[in-house]
Amino acid sequence: MKLARETATVASLLHDATARIGATLGLDTREARLEARVLAAFAWSVAPAWLISHDTDRPAQAQITQFNDLVARRLSGQPVAYLTGTREFYGRGFQVSPDVLIPRPDTELLVEQALLHIPADQSVAVLDLGTGSGCIAITLALERPLSRVTAVDRSVAALAMAKRNGDLLDAPVEFLDSDWFSALAGRRFDLIVGNPPYVASSDPHLTRGDVRFEPLSALAASSAGLSDLRHLIATAPGYLKPGGALLLEHGYDQAGAVQDLLRAAHFEYVRCWTDLSGIYRVSGGVLSE
Ligand code: GLN
Secondary structure (H helix, E strand, O other): OOOHHHHOOHHHHHHHHHHHHHHHHOOOHHHHHHHHHHHHHHHOOOOHHHHHHOOOOOOOHHHHHHHHHHHHHHHOOOOHHHHHOEEEEOOEEEEOOOOOOOOOHHHHHHHHHHHHOOOOOOOOEEEEEOOOOOHHHHHHHHHOOOOEEEEEEOOHHHHHHHHHHHHHOOOOEEEEEOOOOOOOOOOOEEEEEEOOOOEEOOOHHHHOHHHHHOOHHHOEEOOOOOHHHHHHHHHHHHHEEEEEEEEEEOOOOOHHHHHHHHHHOOEEEEEEEEOOOOOEEEEEEEEOO
């Protein structure tokens, strides 16, 4: 009788991994299957479509081991994006590591709103605060080729990753080592965007799932998560041209506080927008002229 592992097919390996990922991480079958497929495609250096057309193939033992090792690391909680080293954002692939936050679909809302503030036929100066992987700055630079995008981060490791993504995606972004505005004295921008840390340090969300492996400095802020948002809103007017706009991502329950802060800092046309889950996730305003 053959050993089970010698008879394993692509389909049976995926089926088994899906069941284990679903049961261990509490994911539904659709999510678990997607993760198993992403890990298999990465382990075997094939496109996801290959897995479908080769579902009766019997991978060699070394390939099975490679896949199972990745699945085991996922079962220990490590995020898929850190295992594969990439995550898609706004239709492009970005390199990621535990030095940077994993780009979220919700942050595409910030990009969409920012694009509405950047006319395609004008040379607009844009600043991205706390760029991390660079996904926001790079997307804006590529979607608006005439814009001049500057991206800052105080984490040297994050900045290196952002620069690498800028190079790989051929995006003309100016990357600066800067603790928020510290390296920007005398500069003025038409648009400032940012996805700062905004999760309250005591939020149990930080102790569950993928976020446990992400940089806490990119996630958590003091004062119920508002300390960095407060600093950015109070300081941004000194770096905006008159009529310039500020757009910030924030937590699910922070829209009211952020809008109050924006009005207190003399922003007008203060608004907020909902993310894919219908939660107010981005707020912004225009600096009065
Ligand atoms: N939206 C992220 C989360 O809930 C937090 C991102 C951030 O703090 N900027 O995990």
